[in-house]
Amino acid sequence: MEFLDKIFPSQIKIAPRPNYSPENYQKLAEFEKFNYDPNIHLPEYVINLKFETLYMKDIDLNKDEGYLKFRNFLKPGLAFTAPFKAFSEEGVKVLREIVEISKSIPQVNFHTKRQPWNIRGLGYMSDFIRDLNECQKLAKLASLFAGTNLSPFTYFNYSHINIGVPGSGKKVDQWHLDSVGFVIVTVLSDCENMKGGDLQVLKRDRDWSAIDLLNSQSDDYTPEEIFTVKYPGPGFAVFMQGSHIFHHVTSVKEATEPRISLIQSFMVSNCFEEDSTKxxxxxxxxxxxxxxxxxxxxxxxxxxxxxxxxxxxxxxxxxxxxxxxxxxxxxxxxxxxxxxxxxxxxxxxxxxxxxxxxxTIGYIDDKTNQITGYDNIKIES
Ligand SMILES: O=C(O)CCC(=O)C(=O)O
Ligand SMILES: [Fe+2]
Structure with a gap:
């Protein structure tokens, strides 16, 4: 038996599937050739006991009694993990093929002020993406990191993808808190010679007073409290409680190819626990x-x-x-x-x-240094 099944013997709860696909997001024939199999697309997970971690309890600023009780319940509650291999070579290969096909489907490509290019909605169109997001092994791994059972988040979020174009001068993602509790962020592209395109996190829990600190960050100066994730290669990921810690992705200055990242989103399974959904x-x-x-x-x-x-x-x-x-x-x-x-x-x-x-919790716009809401305004790609 997998060690994850020993820790989580019962099935992770999955919200009932919608029995329809919304208009414009029907199943697509081009995706039918991909069949998800955790034995092929995920690696054997090895948990390194010297795992580099940051515990929520160490960055908590909130000393409210109810909150601390909640946090205690969520032990060990990793704020984020060191990079670990989340997908096998074959998994990366298939996901990259899906990204390539998706680029030519207009309704899944979005260009916003916060994220210049993302792909969303694939859960409805591809069984591979749906099955990956409902995979027990992946959800149990995320649950292990979170210290509580996690379930996949809503369909349109299944395998959100960000694309960072080298030399565009635009951040891949602005400073923000996620509107879903927990994410696994995987890099799918070759980052070996990439300059920029760094995922950086602030080591403080939901600290809005840090806006000045975040805005003071520049290309040649990274304040000590900001941690830069170093991905060893494609298929590596970090788990993080993105709804608690500010993070952003710097612009890709140089790279052999566009930066592609994949975001798997999870929410608490237990309806009585605090939920970060916005x-x-x-x-x-x-x-x-x-x-x-x-x-x-x-x-x-x-x-x-x-x-x-x-x-x-x-x-x-x-x-x-x-x-x-x-x-x-x-x-x-x-x-x-x-x-x-x-x-x-x-x-x-x-x-x-x-x-x-x-x-709304908004994001920090790097043009104005202000917290900005989501206004459905799309930008030109
Ligand atoms: O693309 C990344 O590396 C992270 C993106 C992110 O934080 C998000 O989409 O919420
Ligand atoms: Fe995020």
Whole structure:
């Protein structure tokens, strides 16, 4: 048995699949030749005990009691890992072929102010991408790093790809916090002689006061608190809690080919844990007919999971016994707590989806040095 199956004996939860593909994102015949097989496309994972890591507890600035309790629960909670080999040679080869095909599909190519070129939406169009993102082995590896069970995030995010064109003078990605809790960021291109194109992270937890520090970073000066990821080669990845630590990717100055990176996104499986999802980011960037439906389903699933917990509880008898002893409060209190959480989840979803509420976290625009929201404004490629 794989060591990951020993640690996580039960299946990772996957949100129910949509039984349709949104308009413009139907299955594509050109992708049919690729069949995902973790035994071929993933390597044997070897965990190096001298793994270079940064623990959330070491960069926490937030000393709020509730927050610390949550963090304690998430032990060991790696903020980010050292690079590890996430994909086999064959895995890299297939993914690169998929990227090449995708470049000629207009509706999956996006050019935004934050990211000059990204590819999104492949989960609906390619079974390989769908199966990779729903792979138990990869999700269990991410769960091991996070210290809690993680599930794949929404379909349109499955295998988000960034492309950095050498000499474009544009950052591949501006300083930002992710709008999803956890990511595995893999480089697929040859970076051996690349200048620039560095993924850099700030070693502080959600510290907005660091904006000046981030903006002071220039080509020839990297403040000590900013860490540069050194990828040994294609197929190597880092796992990170991108929703907690600011990160960006510098512009590619020189390289033998464009920089290609692949982002696998994960959210907490347990509906009762804190969730870092920020709907407004996706609302502001993805096609409207996709983001609304995906997030309606996501919030509906999370609330359903909460109510299922209430329906499937096996400790009512015990709670009821206690209840008789304790004047009827215990079982009732537990039930009320779950109802309240489900109501809050739905109220939050309702206000976000109908536009009464905005949960944007934005990114730092390098032109203005200001936090900027996602406004659906596309730029010319
Ligand atoms: O492309 C990369 O290396 C990282 C990109 C990133 O942080 C993102 O897409 O959120
Ligand atoms: Fe990111």
């Amino acid at each position: 709907f407004s980011t996706f609302k502001g960037g993805d096609p409207e007919h996709v983001s609304y439906t995906e997030f309606a389903r996501l919030y509906a699933w999370r609330s359903k999971e909460m109510l299922d917990e209430l329906i499937n509880r096996t400790d009512y008898d015990e709670a009821n016994k206690e209840e008789r002893k304790n004047d009827g409060s215990r079982g009732k209190q537990k039930a009320l707590k779950i109802f309240k959480m489900a109501i809050d989840e739905l109220t939050n979803a309702y206000s976000l989806l109908n536009g009464e509420k905005d949960d």
